[in-house]
Amino acid sequence: MSEEEDLVQRARAGLEDLCRALNMDEEASSEAWRSWENIRRNFTLEGSELHWLACSLYVACRSSSVPTVGKGTVEGNYVSLTRILRCSEMSLIEFFNKMKKWQDMARLPQDFCQSTEKLERNFTVSSVLFKKYVPIFKTIFKAPSEEPPRVHRSRKQRRHPCTVTEVFNFCWVLFVHAKGNFPMISDDLVNSYHLLLCALDLVLTNALLCNARKELLNPEFTGLPEDFSSRDFRPSSGPFCFMERLCELHDGLVLEAKGVKEHFWKPFIKKLFHKRILRGKEDGLSGFLDPMNFGDSFLSLSRVYEEHILATGGLDERIFTGEGASEEIGTPGPCLCEENQDSATYRLHTSLTASALKVSTPLTGRKYVQENSLASPVSSAMKSVGRLHTLLSGTKQGPSTKLSETLRNCARDPSDVISKRLKDMFELFCQHFEDSGVENRGMGKDMAVKYFHLAEALYYRMLESIIERERMILGDADLSCIMEQDVFHRSLLVCCLEIVVFSYRPPGDFPHLIHVFQLPAYHFYKVIEVLVRSEQGLFREVVKHLNQVEEQVLESLAWTSKSPLWESLRGAKDKVPTCQQV
Numbered sequence: 374m375s376e377e378e379d380l381v382q383r384a385r386a387g388l389e390d391l392c393r394a395l396n397m398d399e400e401a402s403s404e405a406w407r408s409w410e411n412i413r414r415n416f417t418l419e420g421s422e423l424h425w426l427a428c429s430l431y432v433a434c435r436s437s438s439v440p441t442v443g444k445g446t447v448e449g450n451y452v453s454l455t456r457i458l459r460c461s462e463m464s465l466i467e468f469f470n471k472m473k474k475w476q477d478m479a480r481l482p483q484d485f486c487q488s489t490e491k492l493e494r495n496f497t498v499s500s501v502l503f504k505k506y507v508p509i510f511k512t513i514f515k516a517p518s519e520e521p522p523r524v525h526r527s528r529k530q531r532r533h534p535c536t537v538t539e540v541f542n543f544c545w546v547l548f549v550h551a552k553g554n555f556p557m558i559s560d561d562l563v564n565s566y567h568l569l570l571c572a573l574d575l576v577l578t579n580a581l582l583c584n585a586r587k588e589l590l591n592p593e594f595t596g597l598p599e600d601f602s603s604r605d606f607r608p609s610s611g612p613f614c615f616m617e618r619l620c621e622l623h624d625g626l627v628l629e630a631k632g633v634k635e636h637f638w639k640p641f642i643k644k645l646f647h648k649r650i651l652r653g654k655e656d657g658l659s660g661f662l663d664p665m666n667f668g669d670s671f672l673s674l675s676r677v678y679e680e681h682i683l684a685t686g687g688l689d690e691r692i693f694t695g696e697g698a699s700e701e702i703g704t705p706g707p708c709l710c711e712e713n714q715d716s717a718t719y720r721l722h723t724s725l726t727a728s729a730l731k732v733s734t735p736l737t738g739r740k741y742v743q744e745n746s747l748a749s750p751v752s753s754a755m756k757s758v759g760r761l762h763t764l765l766s767g768t769k770q771g772p773s774t775k776l777s778e779t780l781r782n783c784a785r786d787p788s789d790v791i792s793k794r795l796k797d798m799f800e801l802f803c804q805h806f807e808d809s810g811v812e813n814r815g816m817g818k819d820m821a822v823k824y825f826h827l828a829e830a831l832y833y834r835m836l837e838s839i840i841e842r843e844r845m846i847l848g849d850a851d852l853s854c855i856m857e858q859d860v861f862h863r864s865l866l867v868c869c870l871e872i873v874v875f876s877y878r879p880p881g882d883f884p885h886l887i888h889v890f891q892l893p894a895y896h897f898y899k900v901i902e903v904l905v906r907s908e909q910g911l912f913r914e915v916v917k918h919l920n921q922v923e924e925q926v927l928e929s930l931a932w933t934s935k936s937p938l939w940e941s942l943r944g945a946k947d948k949v950p951t952c953q954q955v
Contacts (some may be wrong), residue, residue, distance in 0.1 A: 384422045384426060388405065388423075388430070391461055394460045395460055400433075401434050405432070405433040420471075426461070427463055428468070428475040431468075434686075443558040465692070488686075491556075498559070502562075502565060505552075506548075512594055513596075514537055515591055517843070532735070535668075538860070540662070542887050543674070545572075545693065546674055549690040550862045551571075553678070553681055557820045562751065562878055563821075566625070567630040573615075582659045596622070616634060625755070626762075628762075634821065643658065650673040650674055650677055652666035652669050754877070758877060760912040761872070764912075770833075772788070784853045795829060799825050802821055805889045824874060832865055836862075864892060864900040867887060868901060870886055872911075894925075895930075895936050895941075897926070901922065
């Protein structure tokens with residue numbers, strides 16, 4: 374037998390073993406083998422053949438559809454990505470690296486590539502937040518490591534008070550399940566962080582209301598009621614709310630956090646109580662830490678979370694709290710409750726966030742520069758959103774009195790045209806931001822409305838600043854020619870949207886946003902410098918991000934076959950301008 378035949382035979386046996394372990398259907402298994410053979414004929418696959426087969430199998434699973442009773446079909450065939458990775462002994466980071474190459478080689482549809490990219494971004498956000506979760510949990514509750522080992526109990530004695538470790542795991546599952554149910558904010562770092570604070574707030578409240586489970590709590594936590602340390606402490610019937618204190622201690626934005634709590638968190642938790650997934654008092658959202666309720670609540674929550682990730686093809690983010698977290702993620706070393714810089718979560722934070730929460734271009738050469746470990750992605754994003762709100766404080770959605778007067782004084786008042794353009798762009802943006810899930814579709818639009826309204830207020834502020842700067846240069850000349858350039862206004866609005874989206878979900882949504890609005894990168898590029906020069910209030914992170922956007926355009930986006938750049942060059946009297954002329 375030749376070496377080639379031996380390799381194919383081993384690969385076939387490996388795939389059969391993998392499919393047997395996963396109880397894989399014949400259709401997905403055959404499709405995975407066909408795809409692997411096709412790719413292998415055209416490309417050299419370096420490394421483990423089983424890992425490439427796992428990528429092929431994942432694509433086959435996600436590309437099939439399974440009919441369900443009463444709900445049409447679900448994405449994929451209910452095979453867990455986490456199980457595929459475990460059975461093929463492939464780490465998560467390795468999977469994402471290989472999957473990007475596989476997508477290119479297999480020329481998979483854009484929608485599939487975007488779903489994989491979102492999967493990576495969702496997981497990256499969770500990895501950053503887990504790094505925050507561990508120390509925050511330890512300030513509120515006692516550290517799991519300080520807890521004495523539990524004595525084994527019989528089945529009849531199972532309803533025991535929950536331990537700190539169980540609370541730690543329960544709170545994390547509650548958060549990742551909530552985050553997974555809101556796809557519109559699952560890769561939004563700021564809103565996801567506030568969702569995490571909501572989970573901690575709810576569990577802390579329940580610990581106080583559940584016969585005052587003082588043994589779970591860290592007595593040094595400064596947010597506890599004043600009489601907590603006294604022997605006579607009796608919790609009131611509530612309601613407790615620790616959001617302001619948690620935001621104050623851990624970089625949260627109070628208004629943003631309270632908005633997430635009211636519009637996302639509370640309706641979601643009420644639904645869990647209503648469906649008896651969380652057991653206790655639905656009216657007060659309490660009681661699930663009670664010994665009579667906790668075991669059933671945790672089991673039910675874990676079950677619905679598993680069902681959700683199987684139906685959506687998501688990743689089981691309980692991986693962080695598992696004993697084999699470092700191997701499964703792809704980073705050696707301990708994971709749970711480690712705060713030193715050698716921990717798995719620290720390395721995961723620096724490795725994954727460098728790729729998924731940052732933009733890298735040849736001009737920045739970011740891969741050659743060591744990441745700044747002092748500023749965490751969460752604190753950077755919080756500062757960006759805080760500064761954005763500061764920049765917009767006192768502004769309104771529409772034009773200011775001064776800008777309205779300026780527009781009216783133009784030879785042809787462009788106010789109505791501007792309003793109509795913004796309305797059309799708003800509707801288009803909302804369509805693209807709609808969540809496909811029936812239950813939460815309205816919430817997807819809510820996020821789109823929030824982002825667009827912030828961008829609209831920023832757009833009018835920037836337009837006013839640009840007009841003032843042009844007047845300093847041109848004097849009292851009529852600005853109708855500038856005000857009537859449709860591509861200028863659309864570029865300015867999209868640039869403002871990019872600033873808003875970047876603040877909430879680094880590294881922004883470029884170049885997706887210019888594709889949504891069918892805006893050539895060549896034209897969009899022109900407005901960036903005008904905006905940055907005209908508005909002195911822009912914060913450093915945003916200016917750096919816009920600089921990277923410019924670099925992306927210069928590097929590749931301006932040179933696509935349909936770019937208006939070629940028309941401009943053809944019209945340059947048969948002579949391309951020199952660097953000095955440009």
